[in-house]
Amino acid sequence: MNYLSETIAIESIREKASERDILIWGAGNQGRGICQILQDNGIALKGFVDRSQEMIGKRVMGLTVYGPEILDTLKDIFVIISVFFYEREISKKCEARGMVKGEDYISYSQLKSRDYSIDVSGACNLKCLSCPRSSRLSEERSPGFMSLNRFEMVLDKIKSEDPFVGNIQLYQWGEPTLNRELPEMIQYAHKKGIKCAISSNLNANVDYRQIIEARPEWFRVSASGWGKNYEIAHTRGDWDRFFKNLQIVSSLRNEFYPDMKIELYYHLYKHSTGESLHKFQNLCADYAVEFHPVYAYLISLDDVLAYKEGIPLPPTAVKASEMMLFDLDEGLDMAFREASLPCDVFRSIHINWDLSVSNCMMYYYPEGNTAADNYLDIAIDEIMKRRLTCSLCKRCIRHGMHRYCGVYSTRDLNIENLISP
Ligand SMILES: C[S@@+](CC[C@H](N)C(=O)[O-])C[C@H]1O[C@@H](n2cnc3c(N)ncnc32)[C@H](O)[C@@H]1O
Incomplete structure (x- = not known):
């Protein structure tokens, strides 16, 4: 299209x-x-x-x-x-x-043929167990932040090449709230007629007021477990800080932007069901936050593809997979059975904080996954052409891995059963 x-x-x-x-x-x-x-x-x-x-x-x-x-x-x-x-x-x-x-x-x-995600922050304050930032620590992408000036150039190019883009997400692997220019970025996006989505671990001590005052349209909060349980998979996270920041964000939403959608994206592990799940459900009702529990999966597709190709999972990924409620091999089998269906994310253009463009937003590690070193220098049609011939894509599709995230995200779940099995 x-x-x-x-x-x-x-x-x-x-x-x-x-x-x-x-x-x-x-x-x-x-x-x-x-x-x-x-x-x-x-x-x-x-x-x-x-x-x-x-x-x-x-x-x-x-x-x-x-x-x-x-x-x-x-x-x-x-x-x-x-x-x-x-x-x-x-x-x-x-x-x-x-x-x-x-x-x-x-x-x-x-x-609308294309979606865009811009990782405005190349750094994260946590090292969550299922994330490649923890399993691939030694190969971590260079950390840094996109500047407002570059962000404006990126949005100008997006709008000139894809005038019907009306929304973007400002995260993928990093913690967007760590970028001090995030509020100005959201404001600039509004000037261009674009709504913004952010996803946060709410574990950074940053100025949430400025962020909410800038009126992001959609604010996802990620969590996995109540109290000390929260800190198991959200490694390095602090429960009290999270809890306080959630209260702050919800009250700022009421004050500055009641239309803002706050979604609590609750990762279901064995340790985050039962009492934890019940408390979160009630908490969300109390704070008028949309509760969205999902089966946790290994979001490090680099590791999961390697696993399918015969390479053992790294230790943190093994630990995370042992805690998953919906088993990794079962999830991969289900994804493989859907292998003939299209990839949901091929339409997504993922721009990293350093302006490099990934072939696929679901893979973290840049080697074999870089369609362009600088988004600003290359026309979108050329980027798409390169992505079409990317060998990572072919390997991923061969194993039905392109359906893997969807299998976990859309699998039906019965909250009541998960609260009291
Ligand atoms: C890697 S995070 C980075 C953004 C931000 N730092 C955060 O924590 O929300 C990107 C998205 O992946 C989701 N995510 C992280 N771990 C997950 C897991 N094990 N299963 C499902 N989704 C997960 C988060 O909820 C978030 O929306």
């Missing part, structure tokens, strides 16, 4: 909007990005659809968030599916209601 076909897609939505109610399924970062682009193009929208109880009934970007039942009550609707890993599941739900792809619904990836 290119600029022309994206323009055609937007024009066809405009046409549909004159006769039907347009709904965006997903009130998170992707959905808000699409909303921004459609609103900028003067297209009237009915609202968002989201399954999250914390979101339903709220207003986001001036629109109501409905539960999925709205599809049964409205007659002439057109749905834009705007979620990252759940596109297939939601498509099935639409089809079960007799809706036809292209006619009655489209997916976000049909409308």
